[in-house]
Amino acid sequence: MSYKLGVSYFSTRILRHLKNDLEDIKKHHCNFVLHTFDELDLFYNLENMRRITELTHRAGLKVYYSPWGLGGIFGGEAYSGFVMQHPSACQVLSTGERVGNACPRQPEFRRYVRSWIQGASRAGGDVLFWDEPHLWIAEWNGRKTREGEFSCRCDLCQKDFKRAYGKAFPRVWTKEVEEFRDETLVGFLEWATRETKKVNPRLKNAVCLLPMGDKKWPNPQWEHVASLPSVDIVATDPYWKQRPFSNPQKRPLKGFVDLYAGRIADLASRHGKEAQGWVQLFAHAKSGEKEITQALEIWEKAGVKNLAAWGYEACASYSLLACERPKQCWDLVGKHFGRLAGKK
Numbered sequence: 001m002s003y004k005l006g007v008s009y010f011s012t013r014i015l016r017h018l019k020n021d022l023e024d025i026k027k028h029h030c031n032f033v034l035h036t037f038d039e040l041d042l043f044y045n046l047e048n049m050r051r052i053t054e055l056t057h058r059a060g061l062k063v064y065y066s067p068w069g070l071g072g073i074f075g076g077e078a079y080s081g082f083v084m085q086h087p088s089a090c091q092v093l094s095t096g097e098r099v100g101n102a103c104p105r106q107p108e109f110r111r112y113v114r115s116w117i118q119g120a121s122r123a124g125g126d127v128l129f130w131d132e133p134h135l136w137i138a139e140w141n142g143r144k145t146r147e148g149e150f151s152c153r154c155d156l157c158q159k160d161f162k163r164a165y166g167k168a169f170p171r172v173w174t175k176e177v178e179e180f181r182d183e184t185l186v187g188f189l190e191w192a193t194r195e196t197k198k199v200n201p202r203l204k205n206a207v208c209l210l211p212m213g214d215k216k217w218p219n220p221q222w223e224h225v226a227s228l229p230s231v232d233i234v235a236t237d238p239y240w241k242q243r244p245f246s247n248p249q250k251r252p253l254k255g256f257v258d259l260y261a262g263r264i265a266d267l268a269s270r271h272g273k274e275a276q277g278w279v280q281l282f283a284h285a286k287s288g289e290k291e292i293t294q295a296l297e298i299w300e301k302a303g304v305k306n307l308a309a310w311g312y313e314a315c316a317s318y319s320l321l322a323c324e325r326p327k328q329c330w331d332l333v334g335k336h337f338g339r340l341a342g343k344k
């Protein structure tokens, strides 16, 4: 297969700006665009999402959508209105605290996700990109991880746990809790990807798995997700550098990006799925720009031929995410994509 090359796109719903940007995206040798599709888009912007998709297709590019921040259980800088309107469908921590993230087992949330799938299908995209599905993570909610604090232990999770294990859901972390939490996400993804095919069999499903838990391989959760019949693409996004660009904290590419590139390639080939890799195109300081090309080379070496960068113009439109020199960083990706575009 020839290379599939893409970039994520967000921030504007003004079509004349999009038209210009699509030309720029093509000049950077992309053949697909991931349009984030958040709760605001679903409620206020469905017709514009259809127009955005039409323009993107007309430019010769495939369209991915991510449920950006939907219910607070996917990656993305978008806030969730669902969790404000449906507190009873939200996760509960082992400590009893209710948090602002939907529980993937709750029927009310699943009804909402179904409406998102239907909206995405109506808007006309090609791939639904289930991005970084996760249960509550302390650091992502502006607080430190405390020992013994985990999610989700809502009433429904307690009931399901009791049915599965014949005992009460412990308040402390056990092997069974770990297994049950994995099943909460895998069961949700199995349902969501199957629902997608029911709503529109033409739609593909990609699942982007969070690169966490370095030591455990094979990772049972990843194996389960890759084995789901309705999942077409398995992806991961080992972003090595903390935001903003002035923050010096980062992980070395070796031992992280190469580790996860190898893992996703291995997982995909064993399960007969397409592998996809995401490269960090945000929060780079000038001094770290060369790492963008190095990361792309790592993915290329791992044999992954579906590659994308997060996000357009090095996230210049989000100041917390922006690279120090967005244009230069975006051009580095374009240059590398240009080289790959000519390869088989």
Ligand SMILES: [Zn+2]
Pocket (backbone or CB within 6 Å): 090, 091, 092, 103, 104, 105, 106, 152, 153, 154, 155, 156, 157
């Ligand atoms: Zn729950």
